Amino acid sequence: MNTRQELVHQYLDEALKYYSKAELANRLGSDQGTIRRWAARETEPKPYVVDSLKQLLLPFGPQEKRETEFRFIDLFAGIGGIRKAFERVGGECVFTSEWDTYAQKTYAANFRHDSHALNGDITQVNAFDIPDHDVLLAGFPCQPFSIAGVSKKNALGRAHGFEDETQGTLFFDVARILQVKRPRAFLLENVKNLMSHDKGRTFDVIRRTLSEELGYHIHCKIIDAQHFVPQHRERIVIVGFREPTDFNWDLLALPPKGNTTIKDILHKTDGTEPWNEHDGNKYFDHETGQVNPKYTLTPKLWQYLQNYAVKHREKGNGFGFGLVGPNSIARTLSARYYKDGSEVLVDQGVGKNPRRLTPRECARLMGLDDSFVIPVSDTRAYKQFGNSVVMPVFHAVAEIMKPRIVAEQFEPVIKDMWESNGSGVDLLESPSPYQTHRKESVS
The missing domain is CATH 3.90.120.10 (DNA Methylase, subunit A, domain 2)
Incomplete structure (x- = not known):
């Protein structure tokens, strides 16, 4: 096999990571059988095919060289809508998690130059293995919050743990990562009905977990995507900051509804x-x-x-x-x-x-x-x-979050808040309550 043929096969193998044989055949004006034979090295593609393959693998437009101003992680990433919004304001994604293999394919096709792997099930990821970051992003799934078994404790006024209230939910995984990594800020997204689910008790668990137990200053707002696109789509956005800031939803510039149809x-x-x-x-x-x-x-x-x-x-x-x-x-x-x-x-x-x-x-x-x-x-x-999310909505939110994220250089505060509980017990060496609960709920 000559050098040109080797190059064709390299591009073909790469293209098959992002396209099915049917999709590749359609774009190359060929048929699936031909693509299959090329991939199996049964027949050789014509040398000119390499040019078509190169075009399919190149991102649209010139690759912009930009300096990143903060680091973020993308949890429950879907196809990367929230990520795109935060990249536009100067963020760099350093960790991604998405369990659905088809969504992973779309994500990989649109973010091909990542230096980090695309992780699957976040429940199987140790929070200590996640890179340090300034912002945590998560469009976490809206699964019902289980508060069964705590009503008696409530009636008696007894304190009950976060783990009892959120058994079986993926919000738990957001909380355990926030606890361990202590990023400067976070943004969570969910459906509007999250606020009214279970007569408001679900959202109260989330609010108390983020603000009272984890110590973040939170700001919540329901935003209709109709301000940016011709779609009535209301979503709750929860923004949190590790330290007090002057963040205010009045800073959010929302275009008049109906500008686009x-x-x-x-x-x-x-x-x-x-x-x-x-x-x-x-x-x-x-x-x-x-x-x-x-x-x-x-x-x-x-x-x-x-x-x-x-x-x-x-x-x-x-x-x-x-x-x-x-x-x-x-x-x-x-x-x-x-x-x-x-x-x-x-x-x-x-x-x-x-x-x-x-x-x-x-x-x-x-x-x-x-x-x-x-x-x-x-x-x-x-x-x-x-x-998915409507990307321009989160771009607008990212723009007003950014000044509060990059105001100072990010400094992890794990040692300040979690190293010791005052009794000589090192919390970093002990299982977190969230991690303990995960083991119990999975077993």
Whole structure:
């Protein structure tokens, strides 16, 4: 094998880390069988294929060289929406954790130059092995908080531990990392209903854990992404600082709602839709200037959704599909969008069934520009975008957090707060209450 052929295979092997054989075949104008034979070294690709592979592996635009001003970790990272926001204000990601293998694929395709590994299940990571960092970021899953068994203690006024209140939840893992690493600040994200879950008791556990037990100064706000994108999507943002700061939500600049509408994220059928090397004609046919017809609802599905809406309307319920036009604001995109697309259906005019958003349009609806790579199937992409965050929301929050993060050089305070409990017991040598609880809850 000559040097040129070796180079082709190197690029091919690298490309197959980010694309399936079907996706690679589509982008190279080939077929899956050919890609399989190339990968198995049964046949040799033409030398010119290396140029196409190089383009697929290069990030869009020039690689910016920038000095980072603070370090952060990305927990429950999903596809990296919060990370992108904090990188834009000068942060450097030094640790990532995401358990879903498909989300990992999308994350890896968009952050290829990481010097750290992409960790899986955070419950299996020792907090002491996580690098020092200035900011902890976590869009932790909203799982019910278990407070069973503590009502008697509450009634008796007896103190009960954090571990009893949060058994079976992943918020526990955020707390144990905050306890050990003591970063200068954190940002947590969750659904709006977190505040009202279990009559407010769940959120009270979170608040007391962060502020009273871990000593952080916290600030909470529900933000609607409609300020930045054409989507009604309310999320609670919890910001915390290790030391007192002048942070105030009044500093957050929110554009007026309605500045952007659905027409701003849809594929353009007037000949101005930009060519995307990674997408090719997968979502939008540039020759015909039309969205791929597979996204248009079948007559059977469209009739079902209409009948479903009528049935619930007669019962006085609000269930039904969400039809949007150019000047509309979409409902909240959910992880179930792949099933029927009912929450956001694009009106295509009289005589034509509506259609789903394409994955590229979903990415735009989450505030991600067209350089964002979508290396997974449509079903996986819909789930990922439905579970993701609207990036510009967190960019705005990151901008007002940053001055409070970089005001002084980060200095770990583990020894000041956790080395000794005043009785000669070294807490760093003893199991943390959070770590002890994790062992008990897993067993």
